[in-house]
Amino acid sequence: MASLSLKHIYKVYPNGAKAVNDFTMDIEDKEFIVFVGPSGCGKSTTLRMIAGLEDITAGELKIGDLVVNDVEPKDRDIAMVFQNYALYPHMTVFENIAFGLRLRKMPREEINRRVKEAAEILGITDYLGRKPKEMSGGQRQRVSLGRAIVREPKVMLLDEPLSNLDAKLRTQMRSEIAKLHKKLGTTFIYVTHDQIEAMTMGTRIVVMKDGFVQQIDTPKNLYNYPGNKFVAGFIGTPQMNFFEGTLKKVGDFVEVAFKYTDAKVIVPYSYFYKTRPSYLNGETNVIIGLRAENVSLDPETVAKSNATIKVKISHKEELGNETLIYGDINMEGDGYTESSTRIIIKSLAEIEYNAGDVVTAALDLDHVHLFDAESEVSILPRIPEFNYLDCEVQNGSVAFLGVKAELPPAIECESGVGELLIPTDAIKLGGDITARVLGVENIQGRKLLSMELGGRRIFAVVEEDVTTPEVNISLDMKKITILRDGAEVVSPMPEKVSFDGRFVKKKVVENVPETEAERAKRLKKEKKHAPAPAPVQSEEGEAEVAVPAEPVEEEPIVTKPKKVIKFSLDIEDAEFNAPEEIAQKLIAALTIKRVFDKKYRYECTPYDLTIGETGIAAKVEAVLDYGTERFAKCAVGDKTVYVKLDDNNIPTPGTDIRLLPEIDKLAIIQADMDIRLV
Numbered sequence: 001m002a003s004l005s006l007k008h009i010y011k012v013y014p015n016g017a018k019a020v021n022d023f024t025m026d027i028e029d030k031e032f033i034v035f036v037g038p039s040g041c042g043k044s045t046t047l048r049m050i051a052g053l054e055d056i057t058a059g060e061l062k063i064g065d066l067v068v069n070d071v072e073p074k075d076r077d078i079a080m081v082f083q084n085y086a087l088y089p090h091m092t093v094f095e096n097i098a099f100g101l102r103l104r105k106m107p108r109e110e111i112n113r114r115v116k117e118a119a120e121i122l123g124i125t126d127y128l129g130r131k132p133k134e135m136s137g138g139q140r141q142r143v144s145l146g147r148a149i150v151r152e153p154k155v156m157l158l159d160e161p162l163s164n165l166d167a168k169l170r171t172q173m174r175s176e177i178a179k180l181h182k183k184l185g186t187t188f189i190y191v192t193h194d195q196i197e198a199m200t201m202g203t204r205i206v207v208m209k210d211g212f213v214q215q216i217d218t219p220k221n222l223y224n225y226p227g228n229k230f231v232a233g234f235i236g237t238p239q240m241n242f243f244e245g246t247l248k249k250v251g252d253f254v255e256v257a258f259k260y261t262d263a264k265v266i267v268p269y270s271y272f273y274k275t276r277p278s279y280l281n282g283e284t285n286v287i288i289g290l291r292a293e294n295v296s297l298d299p300e301t302v303a304k305s306n307a308t309i310k311v312k313i314s315h316k317e318e319l320g321n322e323t324l325i326y327g328d329i330n331m332e333g334d335g336y337t338e339s340s341t342r343i344i345i346k347s348l349a350e351i352e353y354n355a356g357d358v359v360t361a362a363l364d365l366d367h368v369h370l371f372d373a374e375s376e377v378s379i380l381p382r383i384p385e386f387n388y389l390d391c392e393v394q395n396g397s398v399a400f401l402g403v404k405a406e407l408p409p410a411i412e413c414e415s416g417v418g419e420l421l422i423p424t425d426a427i428k429l430g431g432d433i434t435a436r437v438l439g440v441e442n443i444q445g446r447k448l449l450s451m452e453l454g455g456r457r458i459f460a461v462v463e464e465d466v467t468t469p470e471v472n473i474s475l476d477m478k479k480i481t482i483l484r485d486g487a488e489v490v491s492p493m494p495e496k497v498s499f500d501g502r503f504v505k506k507k508v509v510e511n512v513p514e515t516e517a518e519r520a521k522r523l524k525k526e527k528k529h530a531p532a533p534a535p536v537q538s539e540e541g542e543a544e545v546a547v548p549a550e551p552v553e554e555e556p557i558v559t560k561p562k563k564v565i566k567f568s569l570d571i572e573d574a575e576f577n578a579p580e581e582i583a584q585k586l587i588a589a590l591t592i593k594r595v596f597d598k599k600y601r602y603e604c605t606p607y608d609l610t611i612g613e614t615g616i617a618a619k620v621e622a623v624l625d626y627g628t629e630r631f632a633k634c635a636v637g638d639k640t641v642y643v644k645l646d647d648n649n650i651p652t653p654g655t656d657i658r659l660l661p662e663i664d665k666l667a668i669i670q671a672d673m674d675i676r677l678v
């Protein structure tokens with residue numbers, strides 16, 4: 001039993017193929033994690049890196065508390081089950097299961113006990129004397145599971161174990177593996193390309209595409225809150241309907257228009273509180289997603305709905321308990337080809353339709369999904385990024401939702417009306433704005449607080465538990481944006497500072513303390529030449545008395561000049577010694593050909609920089625006073641960086657200063673390949 005931690009894991013194959021990018025996740029003890037995605041998305045590579053069958057190019061893998069990047073597969077306390085069973089054909093089932101234990105020289109009785117117990121769990125006790133060829137695929141896969149179980153591993157890794165089985169057996173084995181997981185109480189990591197397998201077995205699922213993690217969540221959340229169009233389309237059958245469209249805010253309502261058709265529905269703006277207003281201008285293309293079960297042809301539902309569209313039916317698929325009805329919302333469309341007007345509707349089996357019928361369908365917009373047309377990222381996210389509000393700036397303060405907040409000296413803005421963007425993480429508890437608490441949702445370890453202020457719902461991501469009916473809040477002013485006619489008149493302070501540089505390896509001559517061997521040799525030589533010690537004269541009668549010992553002069557450390565290899569971080573032409581741990585990580589990434597003298601990017605936050613005597617040369621352009629905190633806006637070469645200031649050391653604009661980054665806090669990215677190494 002063990003937890004696992006994967007931090008910024010990358011895999012670049014020697015041929016340059018980047019199979020896995022920045023894979024980061026914590027897996028808890030006893031979880032059943034499924035990696036799912038289309039072929040080639042990097043799921044097997046990730047599993048093989050956990051098993052130790054592939055080197056990790058960059059990043060840190062921990063099993064329990066131990067970093068195992070360089071630990072041999074056999075010492076990782078894991079067991080792996082493969083798609084092709086990998087059984088020895090000439091051995092019996094018993095021998096196949098016992099083989100690994102025999103190699104470990106386990107006592108015979110213990111082997112017998114473990115094999116028998118595993119065989120019982122898997123229901124193959126009667127087959128222990130058979131050879132693999134005398135068994136079915138399902139039975140063979142049980143044997144290979146048995147071989148993994150008897151090792152009592154901390155982590156079970158399964159790579160498409162059911163792919164070779166027929167559909168019926170796959171369904172049966174699915175529940176058996178789920179049961180096995182419960183019984184063993186071991187952490188399972190399971191790879192499959194089959195979303196149904198993933199949805200039915202995983203406690204959490206990692207959806208991957210092209211080497212990138214798309215989303216990590218529970219099956220239910222992936223289904224209800226897909227973070228992008230890929231996940232929305234990959235999870236669930238039939239695939240979610242996707243339509244191209246536009247959204248237009250008109251007063252307290254939003255017009256949802258479906259492209260290539262006359263279809264239009266009008267819904268309250270409250271549905272779109274989590275969406276950026278720039279999507280609500282009636283022009284920006286969006287993708288509207290609705291699952292087949294969220295469209296209804298039921299006459300009663302249609303009669304009650306105020307979001308209906310016309311559908312021309314083309315054909316249907318009877319599935320017994322339900323019917324999938326295919327149609328088009330474009331009256332010219334054929335409903336057969338996948339297009340941005342084709343629609344699939346789940347309906348009760350009894351309802352009869354004929355091809356060519358035009359019917360009215362009700363859309364359940366409580367379950368609508370919206371995606372950016374280009375990036376395909378959800379624009380109706382579960383945790384919104386911002387609150388979008390109308391505001392008015394008046395003489396150094398900003399009024400919104402019936403309250404007023406003082407603007408700090410750092411924010412200069414002419415009076416007038418505009419839009420205020422408050423990031424959800426910029427609303428802090430404590431302050432003089434009182435809001436009514438509507439609820440707190442725990443989402444992936446983050447707390448989303450919903451509040452009512454001035455008749456509108458606003459959101460904040462908070463650390464603390466909120467149990468009171470009201471809260472006092474304030475804004476982190478360095479994070480807000482004010483827009484006027486769509487243009488930013490107040491911009492947030494960037495949260496990240498980025499420098500260019502290199503990682504340098506140098507041979508230098510240094511005075512290094514002599515080694516033990518060198519010391520011994522020197523002492524021997526010195527002894528040879530040293531004068532004999534003078535005889536000690538003791539006074540009569542005092543021989544027994546202890547004489548306080550003369551303080552022994554400590555031998556000075558003798559150093560010798562030697563050539564040593566030094567690693568340093570060259571950041572914007574300033575050199576910093578690379579601490580051992582960082583140097584090790586960078587060198588470990590040597591598999592990505594030539595770590596040295598490549599372009600690197602160093603990233604940190606304004607809080608990780610201080611002003612020093614030495615360091616990166618910078619010129620102070622301005623001091624930004626945000627009330628409780630002050631920052632220096634500096635020019636470093638052609639870059640702008642921000643530095644959190646110590647209140648006792650406020651530089652004057654125009655002065656040259658030096659910046660010291662906290663080396664431990666730096667993210668180090670190899671720029672050419674965009675790989676985060678530290």
Ligand code: ADP
Pocket residue numbers: 013014015017018019037038039040041042043044045046
């Ligand atoms: P999946 O398991 O999701 O099907 P893999 O992890 O096997 O995907 O592969 C991910 C990517 O890495 C693919 O593009 C594949 O071609 C590439 N790849 C896998 N193994 C190697 C290898 N040994 N050498 C080079 N490229 C590889």
